[in-house]
């Protein structure tokens with residue numbers, strides 16, 4: 001119900017309070033990050049912690065880190081990540097902003113040469129940030145060395161006004177009434193703004209006092225390292241968002257009753273309808289699947305970071321492919337699922353008080369920010385094509401592509417599934433997913449060799465990423481899982497996750513010969529049985545997410561199920577209900593009604 005200005009100020013207030021508590025409680029960086037999650041409104045702090053600080057950590061020298069991170073940790077400065085421009089987003093190499101070195105003053109001149117080079121989108125840039133890591137083309141000795149990161153002060157630390165040469169503002173209202181409108185995504189134009197040479201982030205490359213460009217011995221892809229980090233955190237965000245939506249839809253489905261009453265008896269809970277289960281339970285399973293794969297991805301990222309510190313860069317391509325692919329698949333599935341959860345809740349799901357419209361509007365842009373999902377899947381495809389060609393030349397693949405080493409078997413194997421029960425076997429499930437992913441990648445590599453096209457491989461990338469998610473779910477079930485019967489429930493959800501993908505992508509499985517039509521139909525039969533088995537525990541499985549009513553923010557998803565009184569109460573809070581007769585009655589309704597009345601009496 002807040003206006004844009006009120007919403008923005010409210011976010012500033014909450015973030016300031018969280019910061020105060022962080023200091024008072026001496027929270028670690030990780031704990032502070034968790035606390036930030038509970039602000040639950042996009043705001044400048046997200047960019048400060050999730051992108052500005054990691055960019056300096058990953059791309060700054062030790063000296064630069066000491067200087068800037070000390071201030072950033074204390075919030076003496078507020079930072080953002082200014083990469084995207086009005087005319088350039090996905091194609092980072094296409095950015096136009098320039099950073100031209102001037103040896104006479106030992107400074108870089110930061111400049112926006114065209115309208116399309118205006119920085120556009122960075123969160124917190126519009127009204128809040130005092131500093132930014134700005135990405136620009138480095139030009140020295142007359143040569144363009146491509147994109148590099150620079151730390152720039154944007155606003156005065158005394159009165160917050162923009163520094164000379166910097167034009168800065170908010171880019172305007174966004175999708176939905178609340179959602180991302182709490183964030184001041186910004187526009188910025190630079191008019192020959194000078195910054196000291198040592199504000200170029202110099203871990204990857206340096207410019208000497210004389211203006212000579214020197215590249216370090218680290219791969220230039222580390223320039224993109226911040227994005228790898230954030231994509232990994234976005235997978236965890238997606239799982240959280242999806243579990244919130246599913247929690248609302250499952251709990252409401254147990255309360256809502258329609259049809260089916262016999263002789264005046266109670267109607268049927270909509271959650272008992274098979275159609276409702278087949279639409280909703282795959283999302284329940286996905287919420288768990290994304291959580292487990294998110295935990296694994298966090299481990300992978302930590303492992304890669306440790307290796308990078310000891311100058312082992314070998315796992316960087318895999319980390320890029322996994323973070324890009326999983327960010328893409330999980331955020332797309334989450335946005336689609338939240339939208340479907342609204343429909344699963346019928347008309348009431350469309351009310352803001354259901355919590356679903358806000359959840360959808362906040363999470364929809366995750367399909368775009370931090371790399372458009374299609375563009376990222378094409379990066380995965382590129383990685384797969386390289387791996388296929390390495391396998392062809394005898395190299396043994398490792399990590400998430402290790403299955404490709406089993407090429408002889410996977411290219412010709414036939415699924416062992418013969419009965420409905422066989423689809424309970426994790427090894428049988430894993431094999432068909434591996435065979436499908438490998439066959440699609442090999443087909444794609446063959447097609448590319450005939451007619452090279454950058455866009456080939458999208459579907460192969462999806463198949464590979466789905467295999468990763470299925471595999472990590474299966475591996476999770478091999479761990480010790482506490483709680484009576486918990487493992488059994490998770491096994492059922494794992495089955496639902498995998499089999500609903502076989503159902504959804506049956507065309508791929510059939511056309512690659514991984515599954516026969518009969519096996520596909522057995523998978524559907526198994527799926528129906530699993531839905532029926534999960535039904536009695538569905539509410540417990542969403543209660544297990546342990547969300548408070550306050551955090552869930554939904555009249556439909558209340559823990560106590562008292563949905564109708566909550567909806568009724570919420571309706572009366574609407575500003576339209578502040579008066580019985582609405583504003584505008586005197587000007588627009590009354591004259592019209594009076595006039596019509598007069599006419600009818602003539």
Ligand SMILES: CC/C=C\C/C=C\C/C=C\C/C=C\C/C=C\C/C=C\CCC(=O)SCCNC(=O)CCNC(=O)[C@H](O)C(C)(C)COP(=O)(O)OP(=O)(O)OC[C@H]1O[C@@H](n2cnc3c(N)ncnc32)[C@H](O)[C@@H]1OP(=O)(O)O
Pocket residue numbers: 036037040041042043046047050081083084089090091092093123221222224225227228230233234237316317320362368369370371372375379382
């Ligand atoms: C957010 C709030 C929501 C809810 C509120 C509730 C709570 C808040 C809680 C949490 C919030 C947490 C997280 C969210 C926070 C922030 C998110 C908000 C905003 C998002 C910010 C942004 O969007 S920043 C801008 C992001 N931009 C992009 O992602 C651009 C995408 N484009 C690219 O990455 C590149 O252009 C490219 C990869 C597509 C192409 O690169 P290039 O032109 O160089 O071409 P190549 O394809 O040839 O690649 C060259 C080689 O480099 C390899 N490569 C590419 N990328 C990487 C990488 N990242 N790492 C390693 N290697 C990489 C590539 O594989 C090539 O290698 P070869 O060996 O094949 O040559």
Ligand SMILES: Cc1cc2nc3c(=O)[nH]c(=O)nc-3n(C[C@H](O)[C@H](O)[C@H](O)COP(=O)(O)OP(=O)(O)OC[C@H]3O[C@@H](n4cnc5c(N)ncnc54)[C@H](O)[C@@H]3O)c2cc1C
Pocket residue numbers: 047081082083084087088089090091120121122123180185365368369370371372373374375378455
């Ligand atoms: C809420 C939000 C917050 C953001 N925060 C920040 C921020 O803090 N800092 C920052 O720097 N940026 C930020 N961004 C910008 C974001 O990173 C970009 O929007 C994103 O990288 C996509 O780029 P684009 O908008 O240029 O889309 P485009 O690349 O123009 O995409 C348009 C369409 O073209 C398709 N397409 C593009 N290239 C290809 C290709 N090669 N093959 C096939 N299809 C293609 C895409 O799939 C898409 O459908 C934010 C964006 C949003 C929405």
